[in-house]
Amino acid sequence: MGGLNSYYYRNNRLFETGLHAITNYADKAAKHAPLNKLLRQLKISRDEIGFHQQISSEIRFPEASLLFSNDFEELQQQISATFPSQSDNFQRLVSYIDDADPFSEQHYRSTRAVLAEFLDDRLLVDMLLCPVLYYGSSWENDIDFKQYVIMFRSVFQEGLFRPAGTIKNLLDLLVAKLNQYGGTLKLGTGVRNIISQGEKIIGVTLENGEKILCKHLVSTIGLDETRLLLGRRKDSQGDRRLAFVESIFQLDRQALQVLPGDRTCIFYSRTKDFRFEQPDVPVCYRSGVISLPFNFQDLQTNRDSIEVRTTHLANYQHWLKASEDSDFYEKLKEQHGRQACREVEPILGDFSRHIVFSDFFTPLTVERFTGKHGGAIYGSPKKVSDGSMGYDNLVLAGTDQGFLGIVGAMLSGVSMVNRHILSKL
Numbered sequence: 098m099g100g101l102n103s104y105y106y107r108n109n110r111l112f113e114t115g116l117h118a119i120t121n122y123a124d125k126a127a128k129h130a131p132l133n134k135l136l137r138q139l140k141i142s143r144d145e146i147g148f149h150q151q152i153s154s155e156i157r158f159p160e161a162s163l164l165f166s167n168d169f170e171e172l173q174q175q176i177s178a179t180f181p182s183q184s185d186n187f188q189r190l191v192s193y194i195d196d197a198d199p200f201s202e203q204h205y206r207s208t209r210a211v212l213a214e215f216l217d218d219r220l221l222v223d224m225l226l227c228p229v230l231y232y233g234s235s236w237e238n239d240i241d242f243k244q245y246v247i248m249f250r251s252v253f254q255e256g257l258f259r260p261a262g263t264i265k266n267l268l269d270l271l272v273a274k275l276n277q278y279g280g281t282l283k284l285g286t287g288v289r290n291i292i293s294q295g296e297k298i299i300g301v302t303l304e305n306g307e308k309i310l311c312k313h314l315v316s317t318i319g320l321d322e323t324r325l326l327l328g329r330r331k332d333s334q335g336d337r338r339l340a341f342v343e344s345i346f347q348l349d350r351q352a353l354q355v356l357p358g359d360r361t362c363i364f365y366s367r368t369k370d371f372r373f374e375q376p377d378v379p380v381c382y383r384s385g386v387i388s389l390p391f392n393f394q395d396l397q398t399n400r401d402s403i404e405v406r407t408t409h410l411a412n413y414q415h416w417l418k419a420s421e422d423s424d425f426y427e428k429l430k431e432q433h434g435r436q437a438c439r440e441v442e443p444i445l446g447d448f449s450r451h452i453v454f455s456d457f458f459t460p461l462t463v464e465r466f467t468g469k470h471g472g473a474i475y476g477s478p479k480k481v482s483d484g485s486m487g488y489d490n491l492v493l494a495g496t497d498q499g500f501l502g503i504v505g506a507m508l509s510g511v512s513m514v515n516r517h518i519l520s521k522l
């Protein structure tokens with residue numbers, strides 16, 4: 098799990114950059130669940146993290162709304178009640194997803210087309226796509242079915258949680274484990290280039306000129322980003338990458354009187370035909386995600402900061418152009434903040450008068466702090482599921498291997514290291 102999920106301090110307060118909700122929740126008893134396998138592999142006990150499950154999340158469209166929680170039954174019941182004619186079809190779709198193997202080598206398959214084979218209702222198709230696209234699609238209006246299976250399981254069938262502490266506590270825990278096993282985290286200087294000799298990687302040169310030699314290299318910076326460090330061309334020339342503006346509104350405690358107390362995330366579309374594509378304006382408000390990170394089970398009373406976060410699709414080029422004039426760029430961010438409030442207040446209640454501090458990450462912020470080209474949080478539309486980059490000892494892990502989110506990024510790292518490095522020792 099890299100820099101997309103981090104933290105910073107403003108006004109003596111810790112801000113989490115990314116944490117809405119972590120996917121892949123599993124009870125302790127579910128020994129074979131990906132989360133529990135991951136914790137065993139990393140030798141982290143569940144108590145070190147502290148799990149707080151979501152309360153309830155919502156997919157809200159103009160004509161219908163569906164609630165889901167970490168009890169998958171709830172989504173099934175909601176679909177039966179709201180789309181009675183689709184109930185059996187949905188069960189068949191779930192069986193098909195249960196039987197699917199997203200890790201086998203397959204070409205891209207449109208999820209929209211697969212869902213339409215099972216469901217006769219376009220609205221339900223859009224509603225079942227909306228959270229998954231927002232939590233992990235690098236394709237416009239669709240997602241590769243392999244990826245959908247992974248995300249459907251991790252968002253709907255497993256569910257969402259938050260750790261007891263902040264993202265800083267979680268990162269500190271991971272760094273402590275790394276140190277305990279002899280690793281070192283080097284910060285403050287990036288990799289300038291990867292040194293190769295034929296099919297072999299020898300090491301890396303850092304931006305400060307230092308060379309580090311290695312037997313194996315695992316890159317989590319992205320497919321194109323890694324290729325450029327190898328002196329190769331980008332793989333995905335001309336792809337339309339998806340970027341977002343993320344907004345954080347910190348609120349006073351009175352805001353609790355207007356905000357819903359039982360919603361963790363709300364995935365909304367204001368129009369019945371849900372669009373998930375690069376907008377031709379700086380920010381598109383037709384759809385988005387609203388996250389209420391204080392609304393997790395047993396967390397409401399002990400959180401000292403009440404926040405609303407919103408995610409909206411954005412156009413990287415517009416923000417790049419705006420950044421040529423820093424005053425204009427700042428004004429555009431402020432303007433976006435006001436507009437984001439206006440757009441989501443009809444859903445959340447009138448919270449903007451309770452704002453004590455706000456901050457916005459544009460696609461340029463994401464690019465600057467993570468190196469993701471175009472500020473594309475979910476990376477390249479091309480995923481390399483076996484992690485292979487055409488070198489004997491270089492493996493790609495993380496987002497562009499096809500695992501999204503905090504747990505996904507960690508699962509990817511562990512599985513790629515097991516497969517390409519530890520299995521050969």
Ligand SMILES: Cc1cc2nc3c(=O)[nH]c(=O)nc-3n(C[C@H](O)[C@H](O)[C@H](O)COP(=O)(O)OP(=O)(O)OC[C@H]3O[C@@H](n4cnc5c(N)ncnc54)[C@H](O)[C@@H]3O)c2cc1C
Pocket residue numbers: 098099100101102114115116117118119120286287288289317318322343463466467468469474494495496497501502503504506
């Ligand atoms: C605003 C936001 C909200 C999110 N919310 C959630 C959430 O609620 N739940 C969830 O599960 N996931 C969430 N995510 C997604 C999650 O953060 C990512 O899926 C995850 O961090 C991906 O990890 P990664 O290791 O693949 O990539 P990254 O996090 O991008 O890590 C790659 C790292 O490589 C570094 N790097 C890049 N270039 C170089 C170089 N040349 N040399 C050295 N280092 C380099 C970057 O600085 C970065 O630290 C969110 C992301 C964002 C941006």
